[in-house]
Amino acid sequence: MHETATEKHNALSTWLPQCRWFSQKTTPGIKHRLRCIDSIVLPDRKTPSEAVQIEILGFHTDIAEITYVAPIRYTRDQDGTLLCHDATQDECFHVWLLEVVLQNKTVPTSCGRLRGHLTQTTLLHNLDIQRLAVSPLGANASNTSTHIRAFKSVTAPTDYVAKLLRTFSTGTHPESEIGTYLAQKKWPNTPALVGWLEYSPQRDGQGGTVATLHKFIPGSTSLWDFSIDQLAHYRLGFSNLRATAAEVGKLTAEMHQALIDTDSSSAFAPIAPTVLESEASANAMVDHAQNVWNTAKAAQLSPPLRHRIDQVLSHYVSINDALRSAVTSPHTAAYIRVHGDYHLGQILITPESRRIKVIDFEGEPQKTLRERRRRTSVYKDLASMSRSFDYLCFQAHRTGVAQRSATELVRIFLEAYAMESGGACFYPDNEKERMALLNGYMLDKAIYELGYEVHYRPDWIDVPLQALERHLNTGSLLN
Ligand SMILES: Nc1ncnc2c1ncn2[C@@H]1O[C@H](COP(=O)(O)OP(=O)(O)O)[C@@H](O)[C@H]1O
Ligand SMILES: [Mg+2]
Structure with missing residues (x-):
């Protein structure tokens, strides 16, 4: 099929607002803000006239340009109008992805290039793939994950998870960086990263990660879904979760140990936080809190919620001060690389063996790559997992x-973590520092949650709101 640039532009402008991962749905004037940066037509023996194309799209917000990645199959309707279809579940897209990644290939695009990186080069081999079966995974909020089963002629099928990162930036991406690092260390508590796909807007320019390929964990489910099921259907569900919380504490300690490299030039070397660094962290937290306070002030809410949020807002100065003092008070613990977006949905459990593994080292997608890769207190992860237990109990109720x-559950989780981490460079040597950091980072997370829920899920506002009310009443987010 031959489609003109104008036809493509029109079709894309109509299609994008229907895509869950497209974060600018409500921005007016989509057509004028959109531009096609680059594309590649993938080989397709079955339907060459409607071959899948990977489109690199630029979208101008009022502040910056966001780059999106979209594999698309174009068709025409009865009137001849060009239509876009998401191609992330097309066999042809995944055959191409496996070939490029597993064979370390470089392929030119119209302006730049795509390049496969195989993490364990010993696996470099003739693909021998006869057929693929693909099925979608996860909620597809900002990325698109797919289970791929590759059937081979001689050996048993191999299962992978492909994750397409919908928003692209040049630079080192933590998902492929940490994945490569942990695969080289052979850390057993995460599905191994098999490889990743890099895109560079110019042939010889800097690139960034657009997709990852991991080993698939058969029979697994997220610890969030598992825990909800335990609470809803089993008389001993809560007791079982006590044991799970302890296992998560141990796993988290092992993860932080694994994220340390003794080579001082490594991006994974622990650092002692300087006054400047602590100040920068505190400023970032307070700036972020201020944005959330502004959002909450302007939000349209029911009168009872409005009243409760106004009560919290009336104490915003003291909350900002609490954030600042938690992060800037003198520390004995080093800053290290952390997971960065740690919650029960980021742990896979295989119910039969009860083995748990950590996934998704992408960090918080709305932050810059630089911010996500910054070394910080382990309480960033400990606090966000603690908040996840609060969400779990709310949802179950x-x-x-x-x-x-x-x-x-939080107490059991933190005690198990402490058992493994006592004496580690990243673990504070005194209770006062531990409590200050836990409270500071939990407060930061609850403020983030308030902003998110006000914007996207008003039904859930009560969870962070109750936590902030507890902080104001008792000085602690736990009760
Ligand atoms: N290696 C894996 N094996 C089995 N399922 C996986 C694997 N990795 C991810 N999943 C499934 O895909 C979902 C989304 O994965 P994740 O990496 O967390 O993506 P996202 O960035 O969209 O949160 C997980 O909740 C899980 O259900
Ligand atoms: Mg995830």
Whole structure:
């Protein structure tokens, strides 16, 4: 099929607002803000006239340009109008992806290039793939993950997870950086990164990660889904979760140990936070909190919620001060690389063996790559997992399960972490520092959650709001 640039532009402008991962749906004037930066037509023996194309799209917001990556199959309707279809579940896209990644290939695009990186080069081999079966995974909020089963002629099928990162930036991406690092270390508690796909807008210019390929963990489910199921359907569900919380604490300690490299020039070397660094972290937290306070002030809410949020807002100065003092008070613990977006949905459990593994080292997608790769306190991860236990108890109660406080699970999680981490350079040597950091980072996370829920999920506002109210009433987010 031959499509003109104008036809493509029109079709893309109509299609993008229907895509879950397209974060600018409500921005007016999509057509004028959109530009096609680059593209590549993938080889397709079955339907060459409607071959999949990977489009690199630029979208101008009022502040910056966001780059999106979209594999698309174009067709025409009865009137001849060009239509876009998401091609991330097309066999042809994944055959191409496996070939490029598993064979370390470089392929030119119209302006730049795509390049495969195989993490374990010993695997470099003739692909021998007869057929692929692909099925979607996860909620596809900002990325698109797919389970791929590659059937071979001689050996048993191989299973992979391909994740397409929908938003592109040049520079080192933590998902492929940490994945490569942990695969080289042979850290067993994460699905091994098999390889990744790099895109460079210019042939010889700097690139960035657009997709990753991991080993698939058969029979696994997220620890969030597993825990909800335990609470909803098993009489001993909460007792079982006590054991799980302890396992997560141990796993988290092992993850932080694994994220340390003793080579002082490495991006994974621990650092002692300087006054400047602590100040910069505190400023970033307070600036972010201020944005959330502004969003919450302007939000249209029911009168009871409005009243409660106004109560919290009336204490915003003291909350900002609490954030600042938690991060700038003198530290004995080093800053290290952390997971960065740690919650129960980022742990896979295989219910039969009860083995748990950490996934998704991407960090918080709305932050810059530089911010996500910054070394920080391990309490960034410990606090966000603690908040996840609070969400879990809230959600279980909402679906009819007896009310449970998350505090017991959090305590068990933190005690198990401490058992493994005592004496580690990243673990504070005194209780006062530990409590200050836990409270500071939990406060930061609860403020982030408030902003998110006000914007996207008003039904969930109560979770962070209750946590902030607890902080104001008792000085702690736990009860
Ligand atoms: N290696 C894996 N094996 C099996 N399922 C996986 C694997 N990696 C991810 N998944 C599934 O895909 C979902 C999304 O994966 P994740 O990497 O967290 O993507 P996202 O960036 O969209 O959060 C997970 O919740 C899980 O259900
Ligand atoms: Mg995830």
